Amino acid sequence: MFGCSSNANIEESGQQLKQLDEPQKEITPKQQLDSETIKEDTEISDDQNQKDQKLKSCKLSGGELVDDGWIGKDTGSNYCNQCKCMNGALACTKMACLDNDSSVKAPVRDVSQQDDSKAKSEEDERKKDDEERKEIEEDERKKEEANQPESNSKKDVKNKPFYENNCSLKPEIILKVYGDVEQHKIESAQKAIDNLDIVSSGIKVPVYVLLWEVNEERGLDEQNAELLTDFIISKFFPPPWPGDEGSVEHVREDIYGKVQKESITADYYPKSCAAGMFIAATNVSDFKNYIGKVIFNEYHHVWDGSFYANSPGGFKQNPAWLGEGMAEYDGIKKAIAMGWTDQNYLNKQISQIKSKLINNSDYIDLDKDSFIACDHCPVHSLERGIVAVDYIISNYIKTDFDTFANKYYLDLNKFGWEKALSNAVGDYEVFKNSFKQYVLK
Secondary structure, eight states: OOOEEEOOOTTSOOOOOOOOOOOOOOOEEEEOOOOSOOOOOSSOOHHHHHHHHHHTOEEOTTSOEEOTTOEEEOOGGGTTSEEEEETTEEEEOOOOOOSOOGGGOOOOOOOTTSOTTSOOOHHHHHHHHHHHHHHHHHHHHHHHHHTTTSOHHHHHHHHSOTHHHHOOOOOOEEEEEESOOOHHHHHHHHHHHHTOOHHHHTOOSOEEEEEEOOBTTBOOOHHHHHHHHHHHHHHHSOSSOOSOHHHHHHHHHHHHHHTTBSOEEEEOOTTSSOEEEEEEOOOOOSSTTHHHHHHHHHHHHHHHHHHHHHOTTSOOOOOHHHHHHHHHHHHHHHHHHTTSSOHHHHHHHHHHHHHHHHHTGGGGSTTTTTTSOOTTSSSOHHHHHHHHHHHHHHHTOOSOHHHHHHHHHHHHHHHOHHHHHHHHHSOHHHHHHHHHHHHHO
8 A cells, every 4th residue: 555745836737646645635536538428430531549549538627638648737627746648548736726827738739630630659659758847847957047036135035935924833742533533553653653763854744644554455434534524624724714614625635535534644744733644544554563664654744844834935845655655665764773673675576576577578667657656557656666776775875764765855946856866866867868777677
């Protein structure tokens, strides 16, 4: 079971998929079929082929049609989520889209007039993915440049952490249990919490760990889901909150829905007064105290999000595979340090995922589906992420993991993720090729 994160700005769309809970988020397929009746015809014609191909197209939330295989940002009310059109089904990350700020939307082309029957080569698809990724990053750069001519006083206001003037609760980690959770799972969660030092981490707001019972992948009933949601919303956005109430409702609906399922995710909205770790008391148990490992994973996502919350004038976008991989690696390493499992467990995980990557070789390319959680992909972003992060730590990093991660997130906030990663591994293209050879050998 995978967890994700959501570090979305309350006034602009999130750029990743702990939040990645996550996880950060489930991908929900939406299917929009052509309402026009397909005429039966025994004679195959170009016109018929075009109609068949049109059935495989997808309709975005804003009404635009896109080709099968298209990857990019949705439009309309779902504008902040990354989507992919697969055989007529639109698979998207599931983040709560807040204020509809068109300045942060990735451009989407209306391809309804294109020749749908024309086949696209793998090279064309890869180039399109690269272009879309670069467009998103260019938007971030333009926003950064737009701040340059402003006076120092205006920039100081924009770059000032939200919590400084709007929040009063001290940083601490608080466990809240909902429903009939087994005692050993509660104890496992508490052991992990007791091992975390929020003060030295740099997180400036309280973190609430919300643990709830699950029964055959079903979460809380409606009454308990409402109680949990009301509680955490009061901590995220305590009155008088100086923001849009409509934005709060988007977050409320997202939380209310996911706690009624077996979800694992973490949310830290930079313009909020608390962070939340949403932990279904999963029955997955690779080892004793497995819930504790999940706590370590999701806490890493909150810590990741704190760098942007503390310096909101910087960058925050991070590839899903890297964010999820670092969190899972951190979780397992901390579980090993606690004596809950050992290095053999991590080595076995790496070996199994490498075999999975070899059987789905497209996903060895770290740029493929780079910014979506890939819940429905052959290889989840967390899986290839932990293989990549383990490779980075073993071959490029001379410090401990925490030191590396702290520097990476500082560099990400200052320079963007590509520069931050290059600072650790050197030329990114060379690193990708080296990683590919490592997986295939």
